Amino acid sequence: xxxxxxxxxxxxxxxxxxxxxxxxxxxxxxxxxxxxxxxxxxxxxxxxxxxxxxxxxxxxxxxxxxxxxxxxxxxxxxxxxxxxxxxxxxxxxxxxxxxxxxxxxxxxxxxxxxxxxxxxxxxxxxxxxxxxxxxxxxxxxxxxxxxxxxxxxxxxxxxxxxxxxxxxxxxxxxxxxxxxxxxxxxxxxxxxxxxxxxxxxxxxxxxxxxxxxxxxxxxxxxxxxxxxxxxxxxxxxxxxxxxxxxxxxxxxxxxxxxxxxxxxxxxxxxxxxxxxxxxxxxxxxxxxxxxxxxxxxxxxxxxxxxxxxxxxxxxxxxxxxxxxxxxxxxxxxxxxxxxxxxxxxxxxxxxxxxxxxxxxxxxxxxxxxxxxxxxxxxxxxxxxxxxxxxxxxxxxxxxxxxxxxxxxxxxxxxxxxxxxxxxxxxxxxxxxxx
Ligand code: KG4
Ligand code: ZN
Numbered sequence: 001x002x003x004x005x006x007x008x009x010x011x012x013x014x015x016x017x018x019x020x021x022x023x024x025x026x027x028x029x030x031x032x033x034x035x036x037x038x039x040x041x042x043x044x045x046x047x048x049x050x051x052x053x054x055x056x057x058x059x060x061x062x063x064x065x066x067x068x069x070x071x072x073x074x075x076x077x078x079x080x081x082x083x084x085x086x087x088x089x090x091x092x093x094x095x096x097x098x099x100x101x102x103x104x105x106x107x108x109x110x111x112x113x114x115x116x117x118x119x120x121x122x123x124x125x126x127x128x129x130x131x132x133x134x135x136x137x138x139x140x141x142x143x144x145x146x147x148x149x150x151x152x153x154x155x156x157x158x159x160x161x162x163x164x165x166x167x168x169x170x171x172x173x174x175x176x177x178x179x180x181x182x183x184x185x186x187x188x189x190x191x192x193x194x195x196x197x198x199x200x201x202x203x204x205x206x207x208x209x210x211x212x213x214x215x216x217x218x219x220x221x222x223x224x225x226x227x228x229x230x231x232x233x234x235x236x237x238x239x240x241x242x243x244x245x246x247x248x249x250x251x252x253x254x255x256x257x258x259x260x261x262x263x264x265x266x267x268x269x270x271x272x273x274x275x276x277x278x279x280x281x282x283x284x285x286x287x288x289x290x291x292x293x294x295x296x297x298x299x300x301x302x303x304x305x306x307x308x309x310x311x312x313x314x315x316x317x318x319x320x321x322x323x324x325x326x327x328x329x330x331x332x333x334x335x336x337x338x339x340x341x342x343x344x345x346x347x348x349x350x351x352x353x354x355x356x357x358x359x360x361x362x363x364x365x366x367x368x369x370x371x372x373x374x375x376x377x378x379x380x381x382x383x384x385x386x387x388x389x390x391x392x393x394x395x396x397x398x399x400x401x402x403x404x405x406x407x408x409x410x411x412x413x414x415x416x417x418x419x420x421x422x423x424x425x426x427x428x429x430x431x432x433x434x
Contacts, residue, residue, distance in 0.1 A: 022139055022140055022141075022142060022182075023134075023137040023138070023139040023140065023141045098117055098118055098172075099117065099118055099119075099172045099173065099412055099415065100115065100116075100117050100123075100166070100170065100171050100172045100173075101115070101116055101117075101119075101171070101172065101173045101174070101175050101205070101408040101411050101412055101415075102114070102115050102157070102160065102161070102168075102171050102173070102174050102175065102196075102408065103115075103116060103175045103176075103207075103404040103405060103406075103407035103408025103409070103411060104153075104157065104174070104175065104176040104177070104189045104192060104193050104404055104407065105176075105177045105189065105209075105212070105402055105403065105404040105406075105407045106149045106153065106177065106181075106185050106186060106188050106189030107177045107179070107180070107181025107182065107185055107186050107189070107209045107402065108140060108145065108181055108182055108185060108235070108236065108402060109129070109130040109131070109133075109134055109140045109145050109148075109185075109402075110127050110128065110129055110130065110401070110402040110403070111127070111128040111130070111148070111149050111152040111153055111156050111188075111189075112125075112126060112127040112128070112156065112402065112403050112404035112407075113126050113156045113157045113159070113160035113404045114126065114160055114403065114404035114405040114407070114408050115160055115161065115163075115164035115166065115171070115408065116219075116405055116408035116409055116412070118412060119215070119219075119408070119409040119410075119411075119412030119413055120219060120223070120409065122219070122405055123163070123164035123165070123166070124159075124160045124161070124162075124163035124164040125160075125163075125398075125403065125404070125405050126156050126159045126160045126163065126404070127156075127402075127403055127404070128148075128152040128155075128156050130144075130145060130148050131275070131276065133145070133148055134275060135274065135275050137275075138265075138269040138274075138275050139265065139269070139275060140182070142182045142184055142185065143184065145182060145184070145185045146182070146184030146185050146187075146188060149184075149185050149188035149189065150188055153188055153189065153192050154192065157192065157196075160404070168196065168200055169200060171200065171202055172202065172203075173197075173202055173203040173204070173205050173411065173415065174193045174196050174197045174200070174202055174203075174204050174205070175193070175204075175205040175206075175207050175407055175408050175410075175411030175414075176189050176190050176192075176193035176194075176204070176205075176206060176207065176407070177189055177190075177207055177208075177209045177212065177407055178190060178206035178207060178208065178427065178428075178429060178430055178433065179208065179209065179429055179430030179431060179432065179433035180208075180209055180210070180236070180237075180430060180431060180432050180433045181209055181236070181429075181431065182431065183429055183431040186429035186430075186431070187429045190206075190427070190428075190429045194424055194425065194427065197424060198424060203415070204424055204427070205411035205414055205415050205418075206414075206427055207407045207410045207411050207414060208410075208433055209402075209407075209433075210232050210237060210239075210241075211247060211249070211410045211414070212406040212407045212409070212410045213232050213234065213368040213369050213406060214230050214232065214241070214243055214247070214249065214366065214368055214410070215247065215406050215409040215410040215413065216368050216395035216399040216400070216403075216405075216406040216409070217230070217366035217367070217368050217393040217394060217395045218366070218393065218409075219395070219399060219405060219406065219409050220395075220396055220399075221393055222393070224243075224245055224364070224366075224393070225245050226245060226362075226364060227242060227243065227244050227245065227360075227362055227364070228242075228243050228362055228364035228365060228366050228393065229241070229242060229243075229252070229353065229356045229357045229360055229362050229364070229365050229366070230242075230243045230249070230365075230366040230367070230368060231349060231352075231353045231356075231365070231366070231367045231368070231369075231372075232368055232369045233259070233260050233261065233349060233367065233368070233369045233370075233371040233372060233377075234259060234260075234261050234369030234370045234371060234401075235259060235261035235262055235264075235265060235276070235278075235370055235371075236259055236261070236262070237254070237255075237259050237369065238254065238255040238259045238260045238261075238307050238309070238349075238371075239251060239252075239253065239254035239255065240252040240253045240254070240305050240352065240353065240356045242356075242360050242362070243366070246413065246416070246417050247410065247413035247414065247417060248417065252305045252356050252359075252360070253304065253305025253306045253307070253352070253356070254306065254307065255306070255307040255308060255309060256306055256307070256308045257308050257309065257310040258308075258309040258310045258313060259309070260307070260309055260345055260349060260371050261276075261278055261369070261370050261371045262309070263309040263310075263312060263313050263345060264276075264277045264278035264281055264342075264345070264371065265277040265278065266313050267281065267313055267316050267338070267341055268280055268281055270313075270316060270317055270320060271316075271320070271325075271326055271334065271337075271338070272325075272326075272327075273338075276370075278370060278371060278373070278374065279373070281338045281341070281342055282342070282373070282374050282375055282376070284334065284335050284338045284339075285335065285338050285339035285342045285343075285376060286339075286375070287335040287339075288333065288334075288335030288336040288337070288338060288339030288340070289335075289336045289339055289340070290339040290340055290342065290343035290376070291340070291343070292332070292333075292336035292337070292339065292340050293319065293332070293336065293337060293340040293341075294340070295312050295315050295316065295340055295341055295343075295344040296311050296312055296315055296344065297312075297344050297347050297348050298311050298312070298348065299348075299352075300347070300348060300351060303355075305352055305355060305356050305359070307348060307349075307352065309345065309348075312341065312344055312345065316337070316341055319337065342374070342376055343376070346374070346376050346377045346380055349367075349371075349377060350377070350380050350381060350384055353365055353367065353381070354384060354388065354390075357390060363389070363390050363391055364390070364391045364393065365381070365385070365390055365391070365392050365393065366392075366393040366394075367381055367392070367393075367394055368394075368395055368400065369400065370400055370401045370402070371400075372394060372395060372400045373397050373400035373401065378394055381394070
């Protein structure tokens with residue numbers, strides 16, 4: 001069967017999965033139990049089914065992750081129902097000249113779908129954000145994220161197809177984030193994608209979420225025909241890669257503890273600024289003095305391309321313990337505190353990225369992921385690039401945070417590079433993907 005996958009990717013990733021601030025369901029007082037999954041599945045290619053029971057037991061990684069079996073059965077049900085209604089088997093297909101890909105992303109707290117032609121022409125881009133769901137807890141609650149994905153995945157896919165002005169049968173392939181991320185969240189997108197690919201007899205392309213972020217810098221701008229250094233800086237990851245023009249990459253260094261976005265979110269929570277914290281701190285910092293307080297910059301003077309952000313978070317906590325919470329303090333301004341914290345993070349990110357470019361003797365730098373939306377980081381990178389005559393590639397703001405356009409774009413390059421997957425149903429979600 002001509003299913004494509006991403007197993008040949010030679011990416012090396014840090015041993016971290018999504019490390020965004022995660023809140024356990026058990027720690028939420030009065031949290032509702034997971035409801036039994038009675039399924040009424042409706043999707044755009046007219047498959048209807050009501051209440052068919054799936055018997056396959058949950059897999060061990062699912063049990064370990066604490067997902068309820070009812071929820072897992074629900075996912076298996078989506079697969080089974082679609083398979084049940086489809087009798088056609090896949091035949092060998094010639095790769096088309098134009099590749100119309102439906103991208104699906106559900107690795108954390110956004111449910112997203114997009115249709116993209118040849119990795120660059122965006123026909124639709126739909127994102128259902130879960131911020132309102134997780135905001136009261138100050139971080140992502142994995143079980144709530146999974147449930148919300150189940151609710152929104154099919155409407156989001158439907159809308160992406162509608163906005164692109166095509167039907168599902170007009171697609172050339174279905175692409176989906178396979179990992180890294182929250183296992184329950186990933187499984188929702190993967191199950192929907194597998195079912196669609198099977199039902200429509202289309203190839204399935206499995207995409208590494210970080211490869212997706214890397215492609216985000218090249219969707220609208222210049223196409224990359226030379227290697228570059230890429231800083232992936234998000235709520236789950238902070239890592240430097242050397243990326244080749246075909247999209248393959250090798251790891252240069254990563255964080256030993258917290259991701260930069262995670263530090264933004266934790267400090268925002270500590271200061272009662274709301275969730276997600278990065279954008280709030282970014283906005284408040286514009287009115288503050290970045291030199292007001294000195295916070296630690298880990299490994300700044302060493303040759304290492306590794307990062308560490310847990311120390312700076314602790315330093316802010318000590319500061320608040322010593323001088324009191326911002327609301328009652330007359331000793332310092334909250335704007336100065338967050339601007340100084342942000343400056344320490346930005347200093348490290350900029351200096352390590354330039355160091356990596358020098359070490360690899362490359363003049364092109366891409367900075368991607370949610371934290372790449374940070375205005376101070378973008379400003380400092382642009383200044384350094386002008387000073388050192390480097391080419392800097394930044395995604396537009398909407399493609400910094402999680403989206404499905406980047407998944408469809410990465411899938412196109414993955415498809416060009418990778419072979420066919422012999423068995424679509426072998427494909428499993430990977431909470432860690434090295
Ligand atoms: O890429 P993303 O949507 O999800 C992951 O793959 O992790 O990144 C989300 C992260 C959050 O930690 C959020 O606080 C951070 O990106 N973020 C920002 C800004 N906008 C989002 N951090 C700093 N400044 C921003 N403007
Ligand atoms: Zn992401």
